[in-house]
Amino acid sequence: MQANIDATVIEEVFRKQKAASMRLKQKTVQERLDSLRQLKEWIKSNREKIKEAVWDDLKKPPTETDLTEIYVVLSEISHAVKWLPKWAGVHKIKGYLPLVGSKSYIQMEPKGMALIISPWNYPFNLAIGPLVSAIAAGCTVVLKPSEMAPSTSRLIGGMVSEVFREEEVTVIEGGPLVVQTLLSKPFDHVFFTGSPAVGKSVMKAASEHLTSVTLELGGKSPVLIDKACKISEVAERVVWGKFLNCGQTCVAPDYVLVHETEADRFFEEMKVQVRKMFNPKDRGTANNEDYGRIINPQHLERLQDMFSEALDKGAQIVVGGEVDKAGNYMAPTVLREIRTDLKLMQEEIFGPLLPVLTYSDIDEAIAFINSKPKPLAIYVFTEEDFFSDYVLTHTSSGTAVINDCAVQFGHPGLPFGGVGQSGMGKSHGYYGFLAFSNQKAVLHQKTGFTPVRNLYPPYGFKKRKIVSLFLRFK
Numbered sequence: 001m002q003a004n005i006d007a008t009v010i011e012e013v014f015r016k017q018k019a020a021s022m023r024l025k026q027k028t029v030q031e032r033l034d035s036l037r038q039l040k041e042w043i044k045s046n047r048e049k050i051k052e053a054v055w056d057d058l059k060k061p062p063t064e065t066d067l068t069e070i071y072v073v074l075s076e077i078s079h080a081v082k083w084l085p086k087w088a089g090v091h092k093i094k095g096y097l098p099l100v101g102s103k104s105y106i107q108m109e110p111k112g113m114a115l116i117i118s119p120w121n122y123p124f125n126l127a128i129g130p131l132v133s134a135i136a137a138g139c140t141v142v143l144k145p146s147e148m149a150p151s152t153s154r155l156i157g158g159m160v161s162e163v164f165r166e167e168e169v170t171v172i173e174g175g176p177l178v179v180q181t182l183l184s185k186p187f188d189h190v191f192f193t194g195s196p197a198v199g200k201s202v203m204k205a206a207s208e209h210l211t212s213v214t215l216e217l218g219g220k221s222p223v224l225i226d227k228a229c230k231i232s233e234v235a236e237r238v239v240w241g242k243f244l245n246c247g248q249t250c251v252a253p254d255y256v257l258v259h260e261t262e263a264d265r266f267f268e269e270m271k272v273q274v275r276k277m278f279n280p281k282d283r284g285t286a287n288n289e290d291y292g293r294i295i296n297p298q299h300l301e302r303l304q305d306m307f308s309e310a311l312d313k314g315a316q317i318v319v320g321g322e323v324d325k326a327g328n329y330m331a332p333t334v335l336r337e338i339r340t341d342l343k344l345m346q347e348e349i350f351g352p353l354l355p356v357l358t359y360s361d362i363d364e365a366i367a368f369i370n371s372k373p374k375p376l377a378i379y380v381f382t383e384e385d386f387f388s389d390y391v392l393t394h395t396s397s398g399t400a401v402i403n404d405c406a407v408q409f410g411h412p413g414l415p416f417g418g419v420g421q422s423g424m425g426k427s428h429g430y431y432g433f434l435a436f437s438n439q440k441a442v443l444h445q446k447t448g449f450t451p452v453r454n455l456y457p458p459y460g461f462k463k464r465k466i467v468s469l470f471l472r473f474k
């Protein structure tokens with residue numbers, strides 16, 4: 001682990017990994033499985049330390065860390081261990097008549113040297129999830145965790161130096177300058193999780209070396225609530241998905257569109273559910289088991305600014321609204337009477353403010369969603385399949401969930417990622433493995449006769465006829 005890194009240290013790390021990457025690319029599946037199992041053991045044996053580090057950084061309730069940081073990563077590892085022999089094996093491709101006699105297959109080749117840049121909001125999960133995929137694929141890794149979650153970054157550095165050799169995985173701590181220095185190196189893949197603005201600059205820097213990128217970004221994920229649904233159940237699921245980690249979740253519902261006939265019942269149920277899940281008496285105590293904190297005063301200020309603008313322009317508080325600057329606390333807050341020109345409706349909120357708008361016509365609601373950049377997720381609540389089918393075929397999003405929120409992240413078999421401004425490429429399970437692999441197409445031609453040889457120049461009458469015949473059957 002390196003702190004306050006300078007360019008020469010990065011140069012040295014890069015040189016060492018480069019020298020080792022060819023050898024590590026040849027690591028057997030068994031060796032990769034052993035590494036993943038060791039990682040899993042370390043995490044299981046150090047569960048308390050992980051929870052302490054995340055508490056230090058985010059005051060995240062330990063049970064929430066167990067669920068959303070540790071359990072999710074352990075599931076990712078178990079899934080990779082189970083399937084890696086199949087993923088990494090040769091994938092045979094069916095024969096093709098014009099190339100009769102040849103054999104075709106896909107060979108999964110590790111891309112080589114990977115750079116992983118991770119954010120602060122799930123500081124363990126979002127650093128280690130991609131690491132699991134990179135190790136499964138056989139890559140070396142430089143991992144740059146977030147400087148805004150220093151305790152977890154330090155813990156990750158310690159874990160990596162215990163589990164991996166330096167030339168295999170190295171953690172480099174630091175902020176934007178360190179990222180820029182790292183990006184000046186010709187890595188074979190960059191896996192970035194963070195904001196769309198920084199994602200753009202990462203892609204720009206990677207393009208200098210034509211390095212491939214996975215960009216896991218954010219955006220405004222809507223919730224669309226149909227007339228036909230159980231409002232109390234909907235409210236419970238929206239409250240959980242939104243206020244988990246104080247709304248600092250890339251796939252958190254960013255705003256709600258509820259059918260106007262259900263709006264009043266929805267607001268009542270949101271009050272009930274917020275009060276049921278989050279006890280305000282816990283506020284500020286070290287034993288707060290239910291609700292975390294805003295990462296830092298700057299983010300709290302950004303949220304307060306959005307909040308006061310909304311109130312100034314007519315928004316009303318359904319529930320919540322309390323702020324305690326000293327403790328970086330902002331209560332789970334639901335707002336109504338929302339104007340669409342508010343910052344709250346223009347920028348990704350990434351905090352515990354939930355604006356709720358109403359709609360009367362589904363096409364208007366869909367047009368509103370489509371007027372914004374494509375989101376990471378769309379959440380549709382309905383009892384009618386035709387309603388969810390209609391919404392999903394008339395909108396575009398990285399992921400979609402019907403009748404729940406945020407749970408798609410926890411399924412290692414589903415590809416996770418955005419589309420358009422919410423991201424590029426996919427992660428988790430097989431899709432994460434693919435991000436760090438070159439799917440090398442191999443065609444093994446037999447020696448001696450091949451049908452293609454019949455068509456080599458010079459193109460006499462007979463060959464022209466054969467080609468015309470081929471074309472007739474296409």
Ligand SMILES: NC(=O)c1ccc[n+]([C@@H]2O[C@H](COP(=O)([O-])OP(=O)(O)OC[C@H]3O[C@@H](n4cnc5c(N)ncnc54)[C@H](O)[C@@H]3O)[C@@H](O)[C@H]2O)c1
Nearest residue numbers: 118119120145146175176179194195198216217218219250
């Ligand atoms: N799609 C996903 O899986 C996912 C998951 C979590 C968070 N996010 C998104 O991440 C954002 C919040 O996380 P964040 O605040 O840590 O993001 P961020 O973009 O500020 O930071 C992410 C990483 O980039 C680095 N960085 C920051 N500014 C930089 C710069 N100017 N140049 C180079 N590197 C820089 C940071 O050190 C950090 O490691 C939100 O937009 C959220 O939606 C997406």
